[in-house]
Structures are given as C-alpha cells and as structure tokens.
Amino acid sequence: xxxxxxxxxxxxxxxxxxxxxxxxxxxxxxxxxxxxxxxxxxxxxxxxxxxxxxxxxxxxxxxxxxxxxxxxxxxxxxxxxxxxxxxxxxxxxxxxxxxxxxxxxxxxxxxxxxxxxxxxxxxxxxxxxxxxxxxxxxxxxxxxxxxxxxxxxxxxxxxxxxxxxxxxxxxxxxxxxxxxxxxxxxxxxxxxxxxxxxxxxxxxxxxxxxxxxxxxxxxxxxxxxxxxxxxxxxxxxxxxxxxxxxxxxxxxxxxxxxxxxxxxxxxxxxx
Amino acid sequence: xxxxxxxxxxxxxxxxxxxxxxxxxxxxxxxxxxxxxxxxxxxxxxxxxxxxxxxxxxxxxxxxxxxxxxxxxxxxxxxxxxxxxxxxxxxxxxxxxxxxxxxxxxxxxxxxxxxxxxxxxxxxxxxxxxxxxxxxxxxxxxxxxxxxxxxxxxxxxxxxxxxxxxxxxxxxxxxxxxxxxxxxxxxxxxxxxxxxxxxxxxxxxxxxxxxxxxxxxxxxxxxxxxxxxxxxxxxxxxxxxxxxxxxxxxxxxxxxxxxxxxxxxxxxxxx
DNA sequence: CGAAAAATTGATTTTGATCAACTCCGGTGG
DNA sequence: CCACCGGAGTTGATCAAAATCAATTTTTCG
Numbered sequence: 001x002x003x004x005x006x007x008x009x010x011x012x013x014x015x016x017x018x019x020x021x022x023x024x025x026x027x028x029x030x031x032x033x034x035x036x037x038x039x040x041x042x043x044x045x046x047x048x049x050x051x052x053x054x055x056x057x058x059x060x061x062x063x064x065x066x067x068x069x070x071x072x073x074x075x076x077x078x079x080x081x082x083x084x085x086x087x088x089x090x091x092x093x094x095x096x097x098x099x100x101x102x103x104x105x106x107x108x109x110x111x112x113x114x115x116x117x118x119x120x121x122x123x124x125x126x127x128x129x130x131x132x133x134x135x136x137x138x139x140x141x142x143x144x145x146x147x148x149x150x151x152x153x154x155x156x157x158x159x160x161x162x163x164x165x166x167x168x169x170x171x172x173x174x175x176x177x178x179x180x181x182x183x184x185x186x187x188x189x190x191x192x193x194x195x196x197x198x199x200x201x202x203x204x205x206x207x208x209x210x211x212x213x214x215x216x217x218x219x220x221x222x223x224x225x226x227x228x229x230x231x232x233x234x235x236x237x238x239x240x241x242x243x244x245x246x247x248x249x250x251x252x253x254x255x256x257x258x259x260x261x262x263x264x265x266x267x268x269x270x271x
Numbered sequence: 272x273x274x275x276x277x278x279x280x281x282x283x284x285x286x287x288x289x290x291x292x293x294x295x296x297x298x299x300x301x302x303x304x305x306x307x308x309x310x311x312x313x314x315x316x317x318x319x320x321x322x323x324x325x326x327x328x329x330x331x332x333x334x335x336x337x338x339x340x341x342x343x344x345x346x347x348x349x350x351x352x353x354x355x356x357x358x359x360x361x362x363x364x365x366x367x368x369x370x371x372x373x374x375x376x377x378x379x380x381x382x383x384x385x386x387x388x389x390x391x392x393x394x395x396x397x398x399x400x401x402x403x404x405x406x407x408x409x410x411x412x413x414x415x416x417x418x419x420x421x422x423x424x425x426x427x428x429x430x431x432x433x434x435x436x437x438x439x440x441x442x443x444x445x446x447x448x449x450x451x452x453x454x455x456x457x458x459x460x461x462x463x464x465x466x467x468x469x470x471x472x473x474x475x476x477x478x479x480x481x482x483x484x485x486x487x488x489x490x491x492x493x494x495x496x497x498x499x500x501x502x503x504x505x506x507x508x509x510x511x512x513x514x515x516x517x518x519x520x521x522x523x524x525x526x527x528x529x530x531x532x533x534x535x536x537x538x539x540x541x542x
Numbered sequence: 543c544g545a546a547a548a549a550t551t552g553a554t555t556t557t558g559a560t561c562a563a564c565t566c567c568g569g570t571g572g
Numbered sequence: 573c574c575a576c577c578g579g580a581g582t583t584g585a586t587c588a589a590a591a592t593c594a595a596t597t598t599t600t601c602g
Contacts, residue, residue: 060516063526078424078425078428080428080432080433080514081514081516082514084432085432086427086428086431086432088424088427088428099417100417100420100421101526102413102417102526103410103413103414103417103525103526104414104417104421104523104524104525104526105523105524105525105526106524108421108424108425108519108523109424128406128410131406131409132406135399135402135403138402138409139374139399142373142374142413142416143374143375145417145420146370146371146373146374146375146416148420149371149416149420150371150375150379152420152423152424152427153359153379153380153423154349154379155427156357156359156423156426156427156430157349157351157357157359159427159430159431159475160357160430160472160474160475161351161355161356161357161475162351163557163558164557164558195579195580195581196580196581197580201431203431204431204432205558205559206558206559206560207580207581208558208559208560208561208582208583209557209558209559211581211582211583212558212582212583213558214581215582243351243352243353245331245352248379252375252376252379253375253376253377254374254376255334255372255373255374255375255376255395434589434590435589435590466547466548466549467548467549467550468548476590476591477590477591477592478548478549479550479551479590479591479592479593480589480590480591482548482549482550482551483551483590484590486550543602544601544602545600545601545602546599546600546601546602547598547600547601548597548598548599548600549596549597549598549599550595550596550597550598551594551595551596551597552593552594552595552596553592553593553594553595554591554592554593554594555590555591555592555593556589556590556591556592557588557589557590558587558588558589558590559586559587559588559589560585560586560587560588561584561585561586561587562583562584562585562586563582563583563584563585564581564582564583564584565580565581565582565583566579566580566581566582567578567579567580567581568577568578568579568580569576569577569578569579570576570577571574571575571576571577572573572574572575572576
C-alpha cells in the first residue's frame with residue numbers, strides 16, 4: 001500500500017543487453033537455457049522505484065506482491081512486541097522479496113528498503129504459471145528458496161554459537177559473496193548501506209558492542225570501511241575467522257537431478 | 272551409508288487406516304484431495320527402522336536419500352570446525368529430511384536420530400515426479416519448505432534477541448505445537464527425547480545455563496518435566512513470554528492461490 | 543550392582559548490554 | 573559562509589547475563 005502510491009511504472013527497453021542480477025546470479029550456479037533466461041527477464045520488465053525506508057512487506061498483513069529486487073538494498077526483519085528488532089537477512093539485487101507470499105496468507109516478517117531501490121513486482125500467479133510451464137524453472141525457484149534457507153541456517157549457527165568478532169566476520173563474508181553473485185562487488189570490496197545499528201540488529205548484538213568489535217577488526221587489518229564501501233583486505237583470513245569452510249556456499253551447487261532435467265535426465269555423477 | 276546396512280524394508284499393510292503424521296499435519300492447514308493423500312501416503316509405504324544416534328545426513332557429503340520421518344525424532348545440526356554444535360531444528364514425525372537434497376549437490380548440515388526412529392526414504396526423482404504430475408502437490412511441498420523457513424526465521428529472531436528464559440519458553444511452545452500437528456501431543460503436554468544438552472545446542476546456550484533457567488521456569492510453574500514428558504501447565508502464559516503473538520504459526524495458513532488450484536492447463540492426471 | 547550419562551550446584555570469569563557523554567560529519571537554513 | 577541540528581559513530585564506566593570451571597548428585601541402563 002505505502003509504496004504503491006506512485007504508479008510510476010518504468011518499462012525497460014526490451015533490448016537491454018546486460019542481464020539482471022537474478023539471471024547473473026543463477027548463471028553462476030547452473031546453465032540457463034535461453035528460454036529460461038527469457039522467462040526470468042520477462043518477470044522483471046516492469047520495475048518501480050521505491051524510496052528509502054519504505055516497507056515493502058509488513059508482518060501480519062497479507063502479502064501484496066511478490067517482487068525481485070533489481071537495484072538497491074533492503075532488509076527482512078521482525079519486530080518483537082516490545083520493539084526489539086532482529087534482521088533476518090539483507091536483500092540484495094537478484095533476491096526475491098516475499099516469495100512466501102505465494103503460499104502463505106499473511107507475512108510473518110517485514111521488508112524495508114534501505115535506500116532508493118528498484119523492484120520488479122509481479123503476481124503470485126505469474127510465478128505459479130511459470131513453474132507449471134517449465135519444470136526446470138520450478139526447480140530453479142525451489143533452488144533459490146532452498147539457498148535462502150541454507151543461508152538462514154548458517155546465520156542461525158553463527159548467532160547461536162559464535163562470538164561477536166566471528167559474527168561480524170561472517171556477515172562481511174556473506175555480503176561480499178552475495179554481492180559478487182549479483183555482479184556488484186569485486187574481489188575484495190563492496191558497497192552497501194550498512195550502519196552499525198543494522199549490523200547490530202542483524203547479528204543480535206548491541207550497537208556499542210558492534211562498534212568496539214568493528215574497531216578490533218579494523219585494527220587487525222581485516223576490514224576497512226570508508227563511507228559505504230567495505231573492503232576486506234584478506235577475505236580468506238576473514239572466512240577462517242567466520243568458521244566458513246572452503247567453498248561453503250559453493251556447496252549449494254545444484255544437484256543434477258531436478259535442475260538439468262527438462263525432459264531427459266543426464267547422468268553426471270561424480271564420486 | 273551408515274544406516275543403510277540392514278535393508279530391512281518393512282512393507283506397511285496397504286490398508287492402513289490411520290493417516291501418517293505428514294498428512295495429518297497437512298490436513299490441519301488445507302483440504303487435501305483424496306488423490307493427494309494417496310500420493311503422500313504412497314511415498315511412505317516403504318519404511319525403515321533406524322537406531323538412535325544414527326547420522327541420516329552428513330554435512331559436506333552428498334545427500335543419499337530424501338525421506339519422511341514417520342516415527343521417532345531427530346535433529347538437524349551443524350558442527351563448527353572446533354566442535355561447537357548448533358542444532359538448527361528438531362525433526363518430528365511428518366517432517367521431511369533432506370528436502371534440499373533435491374536441489375543441492377551436497378548437504379550443508381547433518382541429521383541425526385535421537386532415538387529409535389522410522390523413516391520412509393524415497394528418491395529425489397519421486398518427489399520431482401509428483402510435483403510435475405500435480406501442481407497442487409508441488410505447491411504443498413513448496414508450502415512445507417516455506418513453513419520450515421518461517422520456523423527457522425522465528426528461531427533466528429529468538430536466538431538473536433531473546434534471553435535464555437524466553438528462548439526456552441519459545442522452544443517448548445514450538446515443540447508442543449509441532450507435535451500437536453503430528454497428532455503426538457495433547458493440549459498441554461508432549462513426549463520428546465530432550466536432554467539439557469540438546470536444549471543448549473538448539474538455543475545457543477551452555478548446558479549449565481539451561482539447567483538454571485529451566486529450574487526457574489519450573490519454579491515459576493510454567494514447565495514440568497518428568498522423564499521425557501514435558502507438561503506446560505499454561506501454554507498461553509508461556510507463549511507470551513516467548514514473544515509469540517496470537518496465532519503465530521496459524522499465520523502460515525496457505526494462500527488460496529497456489530494450493531487450491533487443481534485446474535491446470537496441463538496434465539493434471541488422476542492417480 | 544556398578545558404570546556412564548545427565549542433571550545439579552557453587553564459584554568465578556568473560557562477554558556483551560546498558561547508561562551516559564561526547565565527537566564527527568553532512569546537511570540546511572539564515 | 574557559517575551556525576546549528578540531528579544522526580551516526582566513538583568512548584568510558586558500570587552492570588548483567590551467560591560461559592566456564594569444578595565438583596557432586598541423580599538417573600539410567602546394561
């Protein structure tokens with residue numbers, strides 16, 4: 001409702017060359033058929049610009065739309081009755097917003113933009129239809145959802161068992177990797193509208209403690225923050241601190257079964 | 272591999288009357304067509320008994336099977352390199368084990384039984400085929416996966432922002448509710464093989480602190496533990512402490528769109 | 543019965559929260 | 573141009589929650 005007011009739909013020129021963050025991300029994990037790419041890009045042709053601090057989804061209310069975040073940044077979070085906030089994850093370009101909206105009547109958490117952001121909304125039905133038309137695309141959507149669940153699990157482990165130092169290291173590694181997927185980060189740095197309060201709410205810490213721990217990471221030469229740009233001089237070392245094993249998320253490489261199977265299953269087994 | 276050794280497949284009599292925990296759970300959220308029920312029950316005809324403390328899935332290895340937990344209990348957890356353990360969730364009857372196995376090449380976390388348990392393994396392909404044959408069943412599986420993700424998010428919020436007292440209250444409420452879904456708990460008590468160490472690893476606490484906090488909950492008359500039976504004399508009060516709003520998980524009632532939509536342009540075939 | 547696992551308890555330490563300034567910086571308006 | 577404002581970041585002091593260490597008791601179970 002809130003962000004719905006100005007119906008300033010912008011039609012992207014259909015002949016856009018550069019792939020969306022979504023297809024870029026997917027392309028790094030699996031071979032996309034041209035028609036899969038077409039279907040995914042088609043979802044995003046109608047985009048909409050949303051100002052900062054806008055609630056795209058409100059916990060407890062019905063989902064209005066499903067969308068893909070095309071450009072900008074958002075958080076998915078939950079407020080406790082007494083006002084405490086926990087950020088469940090950061091939403092970066094190429095991520096779906098409110099994919100649950102397809103199957104749940106009401107939202108269990110909120111989503112808010114962090115800066116001026118472009119989203120591509122579409123109806124739930126559009127997704128369902130796409131899934132029905134192509135089993136492969138259904139598999140891709142399920143894969144994306146599972147990937148998100150895996151990241152949630154990792155986060156849970158980090159919150160449950162890691163120190164503040166480790167948690168911050170973890171978050172920086174995660175953001176670097178995810179923004180790289182979207183083609184928005186280079187080898188060791190990224191730009192993202194983080195504040196210490198956001199870090200605190202994402203990691204279950206107080207802002208004061210985030211500040212002190214960040215100071216320590218800076219002193220240790222592991223993180224450099226200049227404005228909105230975060231540089232990780234030694235991502236490997238940071239990943240070690242974050243308890244991330246070699247190729248942690250590379251693990252999410254899709255299994256051949258569901259995703260490389262338009263009609264004919266190919267047997268690509270390794271041992 | 273481990274639990275695979277004795278191929279003691281037990282064929283349930285096909286005319287079993289009582290529904291599986293899975294269909295019981297689903298039935299509480301949505302109207303299942305008879306043929307959906309048949310398909311779900313068919314998945315579980317071949318079941319296998321697994322002893323306690325058996326690893327059904329091992330992090331870092333390929334998934335072997337997908338299965339449904341029919342009877343018993345398990346945990347999904349992750350070990351950090353230095354041995355710390357975080358339990359990601361408890362697996363109760365009616366839950367899938369390793370649903371990610373459909374789409375990921377390797378498991379990112381482990382699953383271990385807590386007691387003698389019956390699981391119904393089946394191939395990934397079986398699920399994919401079911402989903403392709405009936406969009407409604409595909410929707411149901413996606414709904415189950417989303418429900419799990421929602422519970423994960425809730426857990427994350429609890430770990431990030433709640434005290435030990437609140438966390439324990441939360442976990443007891445969650446288990447009560449989930450076991451009720453499976454038809455395994457009455458209004459205010461359930462039986463489950465919990466130890467204080469398990470509670471600690473699930474909630475990101477030390478066992479000592481769990482012990483003290485549990486003592487406090489007991490003293491406050493909110494939890495009674497006798498052997499493996501947990502009684503919550505006042506689930507409402509406990510839910511309040513756990514920061515659970517009215518009908519928290521009832522929120523996961525499915526949206527009509529995806530799940531009440533048997534009519535499909537394509538092959539919706541009868542079973 | 544006896545060993546091992548689980549639960550309990552006390553003492554102490556550590557981590558991180560809370561409270562309270564205070565600084566730095568980027569606007570914004572006079 | 574500059575004073576001022578507000579938000580974010582920084583710092584110190586203190587407090588509280590939870591971890592850790594170390595026994596000890598109770599329960600479970602072969």
